Every structure is written in structure tokens, then in C-alpha cells.
Amino acid sequence: MxxxxxxxxxxxxxxxxxxxxxxxxxxxxxxxxxxxxxxxxxxxxxxxxxxxxxxxxxxxxxxxxxxxVAAPPAVPLRPVDLELPPHPLRAPYAEPGGPAATVGWATAALDRLGRPAKEVAQRRTWNLSAIWRLDGPHGPVWLKQVPGFFRHEAAVLRRLGAVTPGLVPPLLAADDDGRMLLDHVPGEDRYGADPAERDAIAADQHALQVRALPLTDELVAAGVPDLRGAALARWIRAALAPHHAEAVLDGLEERLAQARRCGVPDTLVHGDLHPGNVRSDGDRRVIIDWGDSFVGHPAFDILVLTIGLPPDASDALVAAWCARWRADVPGCEPERAVELLRPVAALRAAAVYAAFLAGIEPSERVYHDADVPHWLAQAATLLGRG
Structure with a gap:
């Protein structure tokens, strides 16, 4: 295509x-x-x-x-009748001069690090990020700029890089405008990973989450969203308020309270742990794209990781996840927590996309328009209210 x-x-x-x-x-x-x-x-x-x-x-x-373009090009252009008004939700990198400012920041930062960039290539731009690859004699570096609702990603990478080196991309530099310089991670994104590889990813994430347990308050203070317990319910309700989701929100607080009583501790959650957000060269795996991260219940990550698997493989992946938590937190009930949170995971996904729609300009909403009704329908099915 x-x-x-x-x-x-x-x-x-x-x-x-x-x-x-x-x-x-x-x-x-x-x-x-x-x-x-x-x-x-x-x-x-x-x-x-x-x-x-x-x-x-x-x-x-x-x-x-x-x-x-830097100057009017020497090629014929078709006249265009188009208004280009400003918009308060437009990302800085989507404005004229924005890419140049971001690349200028990155090249200056790399010069200070002794890693000058010789070539710059734009790779992606949309409402969730802009990405460039910068190549030089010391190897490639990735420049990423994110909108305000993802700006805690740098804080997450900085802290995880200290306690789980090798499991997240090395953060070389960051600023307060959502810009990050990330060292290159060899390999490929693991879309299509089989159940065995997904289980290895789940084991990596479990180890990371156990190490992150003492960091939760520090992460929240650094700007990572605090979606523990009742805070998650409040956030979901606020995000979905424009979408008339009352029928699937009934009982949300009690369901979260029951999950909390299962004893699995809150920790750092990736928030979008599908295999495509893991890179591997065959020897090691690195978990990337932490913009959706929050402090909350770790079951949300395993539920994302099972998406697309047949029931038997999904059940085995969840069972292995539960065994890890039972081993590290004796007396907890991870199986019950997962079942309680399955519909909440769908509601959280709907709320994530609703928050995107509320935080981006109208021309970009086409990317996410169908996602809120899709996940609300998933939640209704899981709750038996479809």
C-alpha cells in the first residue's frame, strides 16, 4: 500500500x-x-x-x-486557497521554524557531548511526537520531541537509566520543551513477537517494575501521572465525560478498590507495552516509548501485551506474570486483580484516546477518532453491558 x-x-x-x-x-x-x-x-x-x-x-x-522550505523553490507550485490560522493546541514542532529550532537544540547538545551530527533526517511527525535521526562519526542518535502530555518521558528514562541500565534507551539530553536526545538502540521493533518473546518482554518489565517500586513518589514528583486507585477512576471519568460513557463507568471505583485489596503493589506502568514498543537485536531487549507511562497497577501492562494472542497463549502469558508477582509479593492475588482490571484496561485505553483528542488540534484528530468508541465497546462487552 x-x-x-x-x-x-x-x-x-x-x-x-x-x-x-x-x-x-x-x-x-x-x-x-x-x-x-x-x-x-x-x-x-x-x-x-x-x-x-x-x-x-x-x-x-x-x-x-x-x-x-527555506526559500521559494525553483519548481512550479500550484496556487492554494487555504487559511492557516494559529491553534492553541498545535505542537511547537508543527509550526514554521519549529523543526529548525529543535534540530538546532539537538546539534548544539551533541556538540557539547563531543558527538557532532553530520546528517539529519526527519522520520516522523504527528500529534504524539516528531522524530529525527542524526548521524555522525560516533554513530546515530535519535531526536524526539513530544507534546506537553508526554513530557514526563524524559524523567522516566532518566530515573530508569540509573536503576535498570540496558532496559530503556539511554537519555543523552532533554529540555523543558519535550525535546530528548536518545542514543541509538540496535535491532528492530518487535511487532509480531511470538508468545515466547512476549513472555521474555513481560519478565523484563516485571524486573523493571520491581526495581521501580521505591521510586514511585519520586516519579510522581517529577511529573509522571499518579493513577493509583481512586485517582485512576477520577481521571477516566474526567477524560470520558464528553463521550457519554456513563453506562460502562458504573461500579468503576468499587472494582478498583477490590483490585487494590489483591495486594499487588503500584509501580511504574509503561502504559502501551505492545511488542512494537520493544527493540531487540537478538541478544537484548530495550523497552522504548514511555510517553504513556504512569504510576499505577502493573496488570495494565500485561493486559496490553496479550492483545492479539489466542486465548491459550494469552492465558499462559498472564499465568507466568501472576507467578512472578506471587513470588515477589507473597500473599498477593494477581489472578483476581487481572480479572477485575480487564474491563478497566479497556476504559483506560478509551480515556487515553479521549485525552489525545482533547489535547490536539482538529486536523490531527483523524488519527484517533475511532479509538474511543472501539474501546468503550470493548469495555461494555467485558462488563456484560454490550
Missing amino acids: TRTVTLVLVDPAGRLLGALPPYEVPTPWWQEVDAVVCGAPVEVAVLRLLSGVSDRPGIGGAVSYLAE
């Missing part, structure tokens, strides 16, 4: 210049822009999505982006 891409160009001051002719790119995912940049007839920095039309939003179809 491919995309048909149209780039609407602006200069660094944000003045509209016109549009390039549409062209095909070989990768379908709208947020991936490396092929978009490479396929353009002029040097561009992609700022943000303008529109997309596809049978599967976010994948394939016809997509238009706003892109910045």
Missing part, C-alpha cells in the same frame, strides 16, 4: 507559497514522513497533517501536509 502525497509549502515566516504536484510514496502510514521528505523535489521539513482521505484513516489514500 502507498500514499499519494501533496505538500503545501510555507516559508519560515509561515507565508503560504503554494503546493507541489502530488506524488506517490511507498510507505502507507501518515505519521511516517521520511519517504515524504526523500520524495519531494525540494528540501522540506514536514510540519503537520492538513487532510487525509482513506478507507483506513492513518494508512494509505490521499494525504496533504504542510511543509516548510
